[in-house]
Amino acid sequence: MNLITKSLAALAVLGMTSAAFAEPVKVGMITTLSGGGASLGIDARDGFMLAIKQSGNKDVDVVIEDDQRKPDVAVQIADKMIQSDKVDILTGIIWSNLAMAVVPAAVAQGKFYLSVNAAPSQLAGKGCNAHYFSVSYQNDNLHEAAGAYATDAGYKNTFILAPNYPAGKDSLTGFKRFYKGELAGEVYTQLGQTDYAAEIAQIRASGADSVFFFLPGGMGIAFMKQYAQSGVDIPLIGPAFSFDQGILQAVGDAALGVKNTANWSKDIDNAANKAFVEGFQAEYDRLPSIYASYGYDTANLMLSALAKASPSDADAFQKALEAADFNSVRGKFSFASNHHPIQDIYVREVVKEGDILTNKIVGTAMTDRSNAYVDDCKM
Amino acid sequence: MSAALLIEQVLNGLQLGVMLFVMAAGLTLIFGVMGLINLAHGSLYMVGAFACAAVAAATGSFWLGLAASLAAAAITGAIVEIVVIRRLYSRDHLDQVLATFALILIFSEGTRWLFGSFPLYLDVPPILSGAVPLPGGGAYSLYRLAIIGAGILVAAGLFLLIGRTRLGIRIRAGEADREMIAALGVDIGRLYTMVFALGAALAGFAGALVGTIQSVQVGMGEPVLILAFVVIVIGGIGSIKGAFIGALLVGITDTLGRFLLPIAFGTVMNASDATAVGSALASMLIYILMAVVLVVRPGGLYGTAT
Structure with missing residues (x-):
């Protein structure tokens, strides 16, 4: 009996995966x-x-x-x-x-x-x-969803803008993949650029009915504030990065109501x-x-x-x-x-909860979205 | 391309130019008078922006924030001069670069420690908010117009200060021959501290004005610092007039290049490639400008060729 319990105990220890003692x-x-x-x-x-x-x-x-x-x-x-x-x-x-x-x-x-x-x-x-x-x-994903959203929302003439680096190029490629309208303009900015006056002037002159922009971090804050001051009131759309939690408080009320696409939201x-x-x-x-x-x-x-x-x-x-x-x-x-993930991508809207600006899901842009490059990958 | 768009872009170039001038004026003064390369000038720009954002958030008044930015940057500048910079005048440029680079790191991490890594909120005061119509049917941000006005006022003030006041005479004398004016009984140490604080205050002022429409965050000063160095190299080191002309040249070249080059390339290739090539070339344009100026006039536009 004693022997049996001992061997059982030993077996149990052995049975634990190597990870437990890794x-x-x-x-x-x-x-x-x-x-x-x-x-x-x-x-x-x-x-x-x-x-x-x-x-x-x-x-x-x-x-x-x-x-x-x-x-x-x-x-x-x-x-x-x-x-x-x-x-x-x-x-x-x-x-x-x-x-x-x-x-x-x-x-x-x-x-x-x-x-x-x-x-x-x-x-x-x-x-x-x-x-x-x-x-x-995959870099293109949220931008693809924004393109799909722009098409669904009935925009026909969108001005698109992203920084000149790999993710910026993926961004505009992704947007164009699911966007069916015309482009009012396509502009690459410098990574880390902080003054968007020249681009905003082009947006104003372009006659666009909507603006899609991908500007993560401080770039997005600068763009949003300058856009709000410029007197241009063409609706903005973008991926979540352009309206992220870390950005919104510094942008202030200028961001309220803006639609953005995300695969995550706190709600x-x-x-x-x-x-x-x-x-x-x-x-x-x-x-x-x-x-x-x-x-x-x-x-x-x-x-x-x-x-x-x-x-x-x-x-x-x-x-x-x-x-x-x-x-x-x-x-x-x-x-x-x-x-790369297969996941749902949502449309969020910037709202105010108390004094805090944050995002809330208002719809789904794409369901079970994978990515455009699966077939090119030979693993 | 309409006239309104062109006017707007020229205004954008001017606005960038005058802000670069306010930054570069301090840098060129400090280099001209003390022979010091101050890499930490961008940190003083950041100090100004953070002081403005913090005071504006605490009091609700942008104007108090702006005053605070001047005061904070000037005081920081004076302290830095007395504690660190003073020991560097007799050293060679490499030591100065090393020490002021260390100051950048100290300021950046110090600011991060005080305010955190997330950008601060600072918005345009209501009186300057919104856009005004332009001739030709366009519109332009009132705040940017105010920046242009403020920059031109600062330029005029500096010309008067350097050309018409006793302090200006001493600054010019210090540039020409610092041993001689020390021998003539001018307290050179105090003069240096004042010049440094003045340059710092200008940088802080620029930081506050620009931070309002950009983003107030750690590390905001370094990209501007590079442009300011380009400006003083083009203008001629030590020359306020050169800094002014150089800043406007850089501002207008950069803005119009970013706008016109992709259009120009668009006439010979498809839109997507033209955008990529044009943007890439546009970001090099001011450095090409600098190289051309240096080939034609090695001392810069208004510098003394050596």
């Missing part, structure tokens, strides 16, 4: 924590760390470094993290030009990269990789999202942004895969990630064959 997993987070894009990186980091804290998992060791939105700095940090910190998984990059500089080299060295935001088309199509997953979206009704929004407010004393939601989902996806396999067993870990066996704050979530 050595600590090292995660390298490269993100933008200073300069004009800092609020995005800080939110992604805070969302990520919140999920790890809530999980109570003590085996995940996260190394965080600031890329200053500079591709060369990001590459240096990635090299250091891979060679000297010996990380197993990389994550955190916000900007697509930085992702293009870091991701291909990192996955070529056998590391996993989980994207909390940037997902350029180059990495979704021919440049896809078994070790690269985008948890946020999506599910338990995971509730735990996230309440937990984030309790921990950081501010409302979470869409970037925080991506960080949170990325960490939860990673934790769900770590519970099944260790990154040292690359094939098993990849399978565990592909299963996407976690509760996303977006509700439905699964991966397409090129490791």
Whole structure:
């Protein structure tokens, strides 16, 4: 009898997956924590760390470094993290030009990269990789939804505007894919530009019936304020990035009523999202942004895969990630064959709750949207 | 392309130009008088914007905020001069660049520590809000017109200060021969502090005015600093007049380039490519302008060629 209980106990111990006793997993987070894009990186980091804290998992060791939105700095940090910190998984990059500089080299060295935001088309199509997953979206997605929304709303002559970098190009390509009307104008601005007077003058002269713009972070604040002062009153539409929680308070009432497309909103009704929004407010004393939601989902996806396999067993870990066996704050979530999400994309409106400007879902722009590059990816 | 659009774009160029002048004037004065390369000038611009946003939020008055931006930047400038910059005059330019670069990091992180990483709210005062009609059927932001006016007033004030006052005489003398005016009994240390504080106040003023329509955030000063350096190189280092002409040239070239180049390329290629090529070339245009000016006049437009 004693022998039997002992062997049973031994078997039970053996039966526990290797993950439970795995050595600590090292995660390298490269993100933008200073300069004009800092609020995005800080939110992604805070969302990520919140999920790890809530999980109570003590085996995940996260190394965080600031890329200053500079591709060369990001590459240096990635090299250091891979060679000297010996990380197993990389994550955190916000900007697509930085992702293009870091991701291909990192996955070529056998590391996993989980994207909390940037997902350029180059990495979704021919440049896809078994070790690269985008948890946020494929860059075109929210812009495709904005194009679909503009068509549904009956706009026929839209002026479109984005910064001149990979995600900006993906943005306008995505918008045009589902927009059926004419273009009143198409303009690329500099990344980090803060004065949009010249572009606003062109918008005024273009005779457009609507303006689509993709300007994340400080760029969006500057554009919105200058637009409000310019006397141009053509309706604005954009992806969530142009009207994000971190931007709205600095823009002020000028943003009220503007429609934007998003795959997440704080009013999506599910338990995971509730735990996230309440937990984030309790921990950081501010409302979470869409970037925080991506960080949170990325960490939860990673934790769900770590519970099944260790990154040292690359094939098993990849399978565990592909299963996407976690509760996303977006509700439905699964991966397409090129490791980018299949998800619903909503239309939100900027509203005022008390004194706080925030977004509220008013409709659905696209259901179960995958991405345009699935067939180009040979994995 | 209508006349109204062209007028609006020229006004945009002027507005960018006068703001660059207010920034560059301080930079060129400090370089001309003290021979110091001050990379932290952009941080003083940021200090002005944050002081304006913080005071405007606390009191509800944009004008108090604007006054605060001048005071905060001038005081910060004076303190920085006394504590750090003073030790650098006799050092070579590399030491100055290193030390003032360190100041950028200290100011950026200090501001982040005080105000956080999220941009602050600062809006146009109601009296200057909205747009006014332009001849030819367009409209233009009243606030931007006010910026142009303020920039021209600052320029006029500086010309008077440098050309007509005792302080101006000393500044010019300091530029020409600093040992000699020290020997003549002018307190050169106090003069330097005053010039530095004046330059800082101008940067803070520009920061507050521009921050109102852009975004008040950590790191806002560095892109402007680069443009301000381009301006003083084109204008000739140390020359206020050169800074003025250089700033207007840069402002108008940049604005019109961004607007006209994609249109020009559109006549020979399809719209999407023209936009991409035109935008890329437009962002290089002011540097091409700088290179051309340096080839023709190596000392800048109004500089003393060396």
